[in-house]
Amino acid sequence: MRVLAALLLGALALGGAAGRADAVVDPVMVTPVTQSPAANADTGLNPVSVAFSPGGGLLATSNVEDDTISMFSVNDVSGALTPVGTPEAAGAFPWGVAFSPDGGLLADANSTYGCAPTCYNGSVSTYQVGATGTLTPASTAGTGMQPQSVTFTPNGLFLATANVYSNSVSVFGVDDTTGALTPVTQSPATNADTGTYPFDAAFSPGGGLLAVANDGSGTVSMFTVNDMTGALTPVIQSPATNADTGMAPWSVAFSPNGGLLAVANSASSAVSIFQVNDATGALTPVTQSPASNADTGDSQGVAFGAGGALLATADTGSGIVSLFQVNDATGALTPDPQSPASNADTGAFPYSLAFSPSGGLIATANFDADTVSMFTVSGSTATGTGPETGTGTGTGGTSGSGAGSGGTTGAGTSGGGTTSTGTSGVGHSASPIASLSAQLGLPSTKACVSQRKLTIHVAEHVVQSTGAEKIKSAEVLLAGRVVAKLKGSALVAHVSLAGLEKGSFKITVKATTTAGKTLTASSTFHTCASAKHKRK
Numbered sequence: 001m002r003v004l005a006a007l008l009l010g011a012l013a014l015g016g017a018a019g020r021a022d023a024v025v026d027p028v029m030v031t032p033v034t035q036s037p038a039a040n041a042d043t044g045l046n047p048v049s050v051a052f053s054p055g056g057g058l059l060a061t062s063n064v065e066d067d068t069i070s071m072f073s074v075n076d077v078s079g080a081l082t083p084v085g086t087p088e089a090a091g092a093f094p095w096g097v098a099f100s101p102d103g104g105l106l107a108d109a110n111s112t113y114g115c116a117p118t119c120y121n122g123s124v125s126t127y128q129v130g131a132t133g134t135l136t137p138a139s140t141a142g143t144g145m146q147p148q149s150v151t152f153t154p155n156g157l158f159l160a161t162a163n164v165y166s167n168s169v170s171v172f173g174v175d176d177t178t179g180a181l182t183p184v185t186q187s188p189a190t191n192a193d194t195g196t197y198p199f200d201a202a203f204s205p206g207g208g209l210l211a212v213a214n215d216g217s218g219t220v221s222m223f224t225v226n227d228m229t230g231a232l233t234p235v236i237q238s239p240a241t242n243a244d245t246g247m248a249p250w251s252v253a254f255s256p257n258g259g260l261l262a263v264a265n266s267a268s269s270a271v272s273i274f275q276v277n278d279a280t281g282a283l284t285p286v287t288q289s290p291a292s293n294a295d296t297g298d299s300q301g302v303a304f305g306a307g308g309a310l311l312a313t314a315d316t317g318s319g320i321v322s323l324f325q326v327n328d329a330t331g332a333l334t335p336d337p338q339s340p341a342s343n344a345d346t347g348a349f350p351y352s353l354a355f356s357p358s359g360g361l362i363a364t365a366n367f368d369a370d371t372v373s374m375f376t377v378s379g380s381t382a383t384g385t386g387p388e389t390g391t392g393t394g395t396g397g398t399s400g401s402g403a404g405s406g407g408t409t410g411a412g413t414s415g416g417g418t419t420s421t422g423t424s425g426v427g428h429s430a431s432p433i434a435s436l437s438a439q440l441g442l443p444s445t446k447a448c449v450s451q452r453k454l455t456i457h458v459a460e461h462v463v464q465s466t467g468a469e470k471i472k473s474a475e476v477l478l479a480g481r482v483v484a485k486l487k488g489s490a491l492v493a494h495v496s497l498a499g500l501e502k503g504s505f506k507i508t509v510k511a512t513t514t515a516g517k518t519l520t521a522s523s524t525f526h527t528c529a530s531a532k533h534k535r536k
Helices: 005-011
Strands: 029-032 047-052 058-063 068-074 081-083 094-099 105-110 121-129 135-145 147-152 158-163 168-174 181-183 198-203 209-214 219-225 232-234 249-254 260-265 270-276 283-285 299-304 310-315 320-326 333-335 343-345 350-355 361-366 371-378 453-457 461-464 467-478 481-487 492-496 504-513 518-526
Touching: 047 094, 047 361, 047 371, 058 094, 058 105, 068 094, 094 158, 105 135, 105 147, 105 158, 121 147, 121 158, 121 168, 135 158, 135 168, 135 181, 158 198, 158 209, 168 198, 209 249, 209 260, 219 249, 260 299, 260 310, 270 299, 299 350, 310 350, 310 361, 320 350, 453 504, 467 492, 481 492
Parallel strands: 047 350, 094 147, 147 198, 198 249, 249 299
Antiparallel strands: 029 371, 047 058, 058 068, 068 081, 094 105, 105 121, 121 135, 147 158, 158 168, 168 181, 198 209, 209 219, 219 232, 249 260, 260 270, 270 283, 299 310, 310 320, 320 333, 320 343, 350 361, 361 371, 453 492, 461 467, 467 481, 467 504, 504 518
C-alpha cells in the first residue's frame, strides 16, 4: 500500500516530554458505538482524515489507498453510521477533508504522493454536498507540493491547504454556491512560507488567524488573515517566526473560543498547549507539570470538544484515544481516567479524529483497519468556571451533591443524568455543550460576512443541559423580517444579503421543538464589502 513509510516511522519514534497533571478528576465516559456487522464502520482503503458536517448529520473520510471519499449519515443520538452510496472518486492520494461552514461543500487535499518527486504538485478539490450526503464534483485547483490538510475560514469565503514539500500554505477564495476556487496571491509568492514540512493548518474560530503545524522543524507558524482578501501575514514570535512545540507536530486545533491552541506531537507522544493572543496571534506556551507538554500515546490527531472543556488525541501506534480535561483559565491539561484503562480503544492505526458539533460523539479514521470508530461522550464532574450557573434543585445530574441546571463547566453536575441531590450549586453539563446560537446555525460574528448570502444550518437536535430536543421547524429573521421557514430534516436557509449597505445587521433564528418549546438565538454581523460595491 502507498504508505508514507518514512513519515509514519518518524511519527512512531519514541521520545519526548513527560508531563501529566496531578489533579484527580471524575471520568468522562467514552463508549464505543457498535456498528453492524462489526465494531467499526467500513470506509475506503487507508482512511487518514475524518470530518463531521456542521449539522452533525454527515461524516466524511478521505481514503488515500484507493483515492476515494467515504460518506456516512450519522444517527446523532446513537452515533451509528449508515454509508451513503459507495465511496466517491477523488484526486490522487486524498489526504485532508473538510466541510464548509454551511455544509454545502466538501473539500479534499490531493497530495499526489506515490509517484515520483516531479509529480508531487498537488491540488485541492471541492464537491457539492447533497441533502442525503451525495457528492458532486465542483472544482479543482493546483496547490503547492503534497498538500496534507485543508481547512475553511469560519465564514466560508476562503480555504487553505498546508503543502508539505513546498513548506507553504495555499489560500483560495471559495464561491460558496458553485464551489469554484480562486487562488489568493500572497507576497512575494502564491504561497505563504511556513516552517519545514507543514502537515496541518487550522483557522481560528473568528477567522482572523491561521495556525500551521510544521513537522520537520517542530514549530507552529501563525498568520493573521485579511478577512476581505484572504491574504496572510506572518506573526513574528520571539525569538523566531515560529513557536516551538514537541517533536514532529502533525495536527493543530483551536479551542472553540480561540483562546487556546493545541498541537499533537507524534514523535514525542505529547500535546503542546499555547495561549493565543487574539489581537496579534502571538503564542504563549502553557507549562504542564512536570514538563511543557502533556503525555499521550503516539498522537497524530488532536481536537477540542464543543464546549472546550475536553481535548482528545488519536494515538496512532497505540490504537487509542486519549482524553484530557482542560482548565479554561490556564489551558493546563488533566488526563481523564477511563475505565478500565486511561484510553479508549479504536481500530488499528487511528490517524485522525473529530468531535461532533454537539460534542456528544467522537470519530476516528483508522488507517490500517480501513474503518471509522465511533464513540459517545457523556458525563463529567471536572471543576471549572462556566459561562452559566444553576440554582435551585437539579433536574437529574450525573452524580454528586449541589446539582444545578447548568453551565458548561463548574463544581457540581447538571441535568440529563440519572441521579442528583442537593438544592443548589454551580451548574456543570454532562458533556461539553455548544452554545445555542451555534446549534441554531448562527456563524461566528468575529469575522465579516459575504454580501452574497449567509447560510444558516440548524441542527436537527439541540443539546441542552436537560438533554437533546428534536427540532420540528424554524424561522430565520433578517432585521426582524422573516426570510426563511424551515421544517423537516432539511433545516438549511440561504439568506440573501444582496443590496445591504456596509455595516451591521441582525439575524435571529426561532426554532420549535417537537415538544412545542421555542428556542431563540440572535447574532449581529457586519459585511465585508464597502457600500459602493453593493449588488444592484
